[in-house]
Structure formats: C-alpha cells, structure tokens
Amino acid sequence: MKSLTDVYTLSNGVTIPCVGFGTWQTPDGDVAVSSVKAALAAGYRHIDTAAAYGNEGSVGRGLVESGVDRKDVFVTTKLWNSVRGYEQTKEAFAESMEKLGLSVLDLYLIHWPNPAAFRNNWEEANAESWRAMEDLYNEGKIRAIGVSNFLPHHFEALLKTAKVVPMVNQIRLFPGFPQRETVSFCKKRNVLVQAYSPLGTGKLLSAETLLALAKKYGKSPAQVALRWSLQMGFNPLPKSVTPSRIEENTKLFDFSLSNDDMEILTGMENPCGVGNHPDHTSF
Ligand code: A2P
Numbered sequence: 276m277k278s279l280t281d282v283y284t285l286s287n288g289v290t291i292p293c294v295g296f297g298t299w300q301t302p303d304g305d306v307a308v309s310s311v312k313a314a315l316a317a318g319y320r321h322i323d324t325a326a327a328y329g330n331e332g333s334v335g336r337g338l339v340e341s342g343v344d345r346k347d348v349f350v351t352t353k354l355w356n357s358v359r360g361y362e363q364t365k366e367a368f369a370e371s372m373e374k375l376g377l378s379v380l381d382l383y384l385i386h387w388p389n390p391a392a393f394r395n396n397w398e399e400a401n402a403e404s405w406r407a408m409e410d411l412y413n414e415g416k417i418r419a420i421g422v423s424n425f426l427p428h429h430f431e432a433l434l435k436t437a438k439v440v441p442m443v444n445q446i447r448l449f450p451g452f453p454q455r456e457t458v459s460f461c462k463k464r465n466v467l468v469q470a471y472s473p474l475g476t477g478k479l480l481s482a483e484t485l486l487a488l489a490k491k492y493g494k495s496p497a498q499v500a501l502r503w504s505l506q507m508g509f510n511p512l513p514k515s516v517t518p519s520r521i522e523e524n525t526k527l528f529d530f531s532l533s534n535d536d537m538e539i540l541t542g543m544e545n546p547c548g549v550g551n552h553p554d555h556t557s558f
Contacts, residue, residue, distance in 0.1 A: 276293045276505050276528065277528055278528055279292065279293070279294050279318045279319060279320070279525050279527075279528075280292050280293075280318065280320050281293050283467050283510055285419050285442040285443065285467055286440065286442050286465045286466070286467075287419060287442055289381070289418050289419045289442070291321060291349050291381075291382070291419075291467065291510065292319070292320045292321035292349055293505060293510060294319065294321065294501070294505070294510070294511055294512075294513070294524075294525070294527070295319070295321035295322065295323045295349070295351070295469070295510060295511070295512040296310075296311070296314040296319040296321065296322045296323065296512070296513070296514070296521070297323050297471065297473075297512040297513055297514030297515075298310070298311070298322065298323060298324045298328055298330055298334060298514060299323075299325070299328055299471065299472075299514055300328075300476075300514065301328070301330055301514060301516055302330070302516075303329050303330040303332065303333050304333055305333075306333075306516050307330040307333030307334060307337065308333045308336045308337040308340065309337070309516075310337070310515070310516040310518075310521065311333070311334050311336075311337025311338060311341065312337045312340055312341045313518045313521045313522075314521050315337070315338070315341040315343045315348070316341065317518075317521050317522045317525050318525055319521075319525065320343075320347055320348050320349060321348070321349040321350075321351075322334060322338070322348060322349070322350050322351070323351045323445075323469075323471075323512045324350075324351065324352050324353075324375075325352055325353035325355070325384075325386055326352060326353060326354065326355040326367065326370070326371050326386075327353065327355045327356075327386060331352060331371055331374035331375050332374040332375075334350075334375060335374060335375040335376040335377065336376075338350070338375075338376075339376065345377070349381045349382070350375065350377060350380060350381050350382070351380075351381060351382040351383070351384065352371045352375065352380065352382075352383060352384075353383070353384040353385070353386040353423060354367055354368070354383065354384070354385050354386055354404060354408075355367070355386055356386060356387050356390030356391070356392065356393075356556075356558055357390070357392060358404070359390070359392075359393050359400035359401070359403060359404050360400070360403050360404065360407075361403045361404070361406055361407045362407070363404075364403070364404040364407035364408065365407050365410075365411065368380075368383065368407070368408075368411060368416075368417075372416075378416075379415065379416060379417070379418065380416065380417045380418070381417075381418045381419065382417070382418065382419045382420070382421060382442075382443060383408055383411070383417045383419075383420050383421075384420070384421045384422055384423045384443065384445055385401060385404060385405070385408075385421075385422045385423065385425075386423050386424070387423065387424045387553055387556060387558075388401060388422065388424060388425045388426070388429035388433075388553050388554075389429065389553055389554050389556070390556070390558065391556060391557055391558055397429075397432075398432045398433075398435075401429070401432070401433055402433065402435075402436040402437075405420075405433055405436070405437055406436075408420045409437070409438055409439045412439060419442045419443065420439060420441060420442065421441040421442050421443030421444060421445070421466070421467075422441045422443070422444050422445075423444065423445035423446065423469075423471075424445070424446060424447075424551075424553045425441075425444050425446075425457075425553070426456075426457055426553055426554075427456060427457060427460040429553065430444070430460065430461075430464075430466075440464065440466070441466060442466065442467060443466060443467045443468075443469055443510075444457070444461050444466050444467075444468055444469070445468075445469035445470075445471055445512075446458075446468065446469070446470070446471065447470075447471055447472050447550045448468070448470035448471070448472075448473065448504065448507075448509055448511075449470065449472060449473050449474065449475045449479050449500055449503075449504070449547065450479065450482075450484075450485060450499075450500055450503050450540035450541065450543050451475075451479070451482070451484075451540070451541075451542075451543040451544055451545035451546070451547070452475070452545045452547065452549070452550075453507070453541050458507075458509075462508070467510055468508070468509050468510065469509065469510040469511075469512060470504045470507075470509040470510065470511040470512060471512050472547075472550075473500060473501055473504045473509075473511035473512060473513050474497050474500055474501075474513055474514075475500075475545075475546070475547035476514075476547065478546055478547040479496070479500055479546060479547055480496040480497055480500070481496075481546075482496075482543065482544070482546050484539060484540070484543040484544070485499055485500060485540070485543070488532075488536055488539070488540065491536075492530050492532070493530075494526075494530060495523055497513070497520070497523060497524055498523065498524070498526060498527055498530075499532070499540070500540075501513060501524060501527050502527050502530065502531070502532055503532060503537060503540045503541075505527060506531065506532055506537055507537075507541075
C-alpha cells in the first residue's frame with residue numbers, strides 16, 4: 276500500500292480503501308459531522324459506522340457537507356444485536372439507510388455473532404439475518420456483506436446455510452493483540468480482516484515498546500501501530516475527533532517496519548485487555 280486510497284480487493288471484486296475512518300464513540304451531532312468532514316478533507320475515502328454508534332445521521336450529514344462525491348466514498352454500517360430475523364433485518368437496514376441518506380451501501384456487517392437476546396438460538400438468528408443481507412446484496416442495495424467479531428466457530432455456523440461467503444470480518448486488532456487464530460481462518464478463506472480499535476482505543480499509545488519503536492522510526496506511536504496493521508494485511512479503522520490526529524493517522528506510507536520490529540509489535544504485551552468475548556457479551 277502506498278497511499279490512503281490504495282485498495283484491498285474483496286472476494287467479489289469490490290475494492291475498499293486500505294485505511295478507514297472509525298466513528299465508534301464519536302458523539303452524534305456536530306462532533307461527528309465535523310470529524311467526518313475533517314477525515315474526508317484529509318483524504319480518507321472510507322468511513323465506518325454502525326447503528327449502535329448512534330451517529331449514522333451525522334455521518335451522512337458530514338458526507339454531504341464535505342462535497343466529496345458519494346461514489347468516491349466507501350461507507351460501512353452494521354446490524355445491531357437487538358435485531359435478528361429476515362424482515363427485521365431488512366427493516367433495520369432501511370432505517371440505517373434513511374439515517375445515512377444513502378440509496379446504496381458499500382458494506383453491511385452483522386455487528387456481533389452471539390447477542391445476549393439470541394443466546395439460545397444465535398445460529399438460526401444469524402442465518403435468517405444473513406439471508407436478508409444476501410437478498411439485499413443480490414438486489415444491488417449493498418455492494419458487499421460481512422461480519423464482525425466472528426470467531427471461527429461463528430463463521431463455520433454461518434457457512435452451513437450461507438450462499439454468499441462473508442467478504443469481511445471486522446475484529447479488534449492492534450499490536451499485542453493479533454488474534455492469530457481468527458486471522459488465519461479468514462486469510463485462508465479470502466476474507467478481508469478489518470481492524471477496529473487499531474490504537475487500542477488510545478490505551479496502546481503509551482506502551483513502552485511502541486514508544487521506543489516510534490522514536491526509532493521518527494513517527495508517532497499511532498502511526499507505528501497503524502503501519503503494523505497495514506503490514507499485517509489488515510484494514511485499520513482508526514477513530515479520532517481531533518483534526519491534527521485525523522491527519523497524523525494518514526501519514527503511514529513514507530516508512531516501513533522491519534520484519535524484526537513487526538514481530539516485536541505482534542508479540543508485545545497487551546496493555547488494553549482482551550475486550551468482550553463474543554459468546555459472553557452482556558448486550
Ligand atoms: P480523539 O478521538 O479524542 O482524538 P481507536 O481507533 O483504537 O479506537 O482509538 C481511538 C482513540 O485514540 C481516541 O480516544 C482518539 O482520541 C485517540 N487517538 C486517535 N488518533 C490518535 C493519535 N494520532 N494520537 C493520540 N491519540 C489518538
């Protein structure tokens with residue numbers, strides 16, 4: 276990858292810019308609108324949101340107010356845990372599209388595999404939602420469909436009835452938390468791995484290993500973490516509401532990490548914890 280708008284190609288041929296702009300924990304309203312505009316002005320062409328983030332309306336507004344052509348921006352949103360079932364999924368999709376102000380979505384994901392509300396029948400629940408997503412995909416309303424937070428066993432369960440293999444799995448990934456098993460499962464099946472919380476929600480950035488390597492390369496800790504993600508073949512989705520950081524997180528293409536330093540980062544101590552286990556969420 277040589278620039279922010281270089282792409283990965285999904286299994287169906289759709290291309291996706293190699294760095295996306297994250298919006299989890301970005302408050303709805305002016306903050307979301309202005310940070311999306313700042314991201315598009317800084318050159319991002321890929322925005323990631325979700326129904327659960329509560330900011331789809333503002334993301335849509337930022338997109339319009341930026342003046343960037345809709346067709347030049349890759350937009351992702353996600354189906355929340357409170358919704359499963361064929362009709363319900365179609366309704367939730369329509370609501371998200373209404374909020375975003377879009378007629379075609381680039382990528383729609385099942386946000387979590389095993390919601391608390393469907394814990395007794397998550398396999399069937401996902402299968403029905405996936406069937407709706409396949410139909411929306413086949414009707415041309417979504418350009419690519421995928422999953423998030425799926426471990427291999429969730430993926431295997433979905434594949435029992437899926438006609439379309441998910442093109443993406445979006446999981447929590449950063450130096451010190453490489454999720455090797457899930458990543459290798461996805462790579463074998465040509466599923467693009469997207470990295471959410473690529474900066475460990477910011478907690479990673481004061482880790483000594485990262486600080487030392489940042490000094491060595493003359494880059495910021497955030498830039499080193501994002502470069503690691505790209506060199507791992509991931510699609511990182513850094514979030515920021517701060518214009519200077521939004522821009523800093525785009526400057527990833529004028530250096531490269533050595534193999535030894537990649538290994539150091541992969542194996543570094545994880546100061547951010549393992550996050551929610553998808554089978555034990557309270558939501
Ligand atoms: P803010 O949004 O206030 O600018 P992640 O992408 O892993 O979820 O991390 C997001 C967190 O990291 C946010 O708190 C964000 O702060 C912070 N952040 C994003 N980019 C940088 C950066 N380049 N330097 C320091 N902190 C950053």
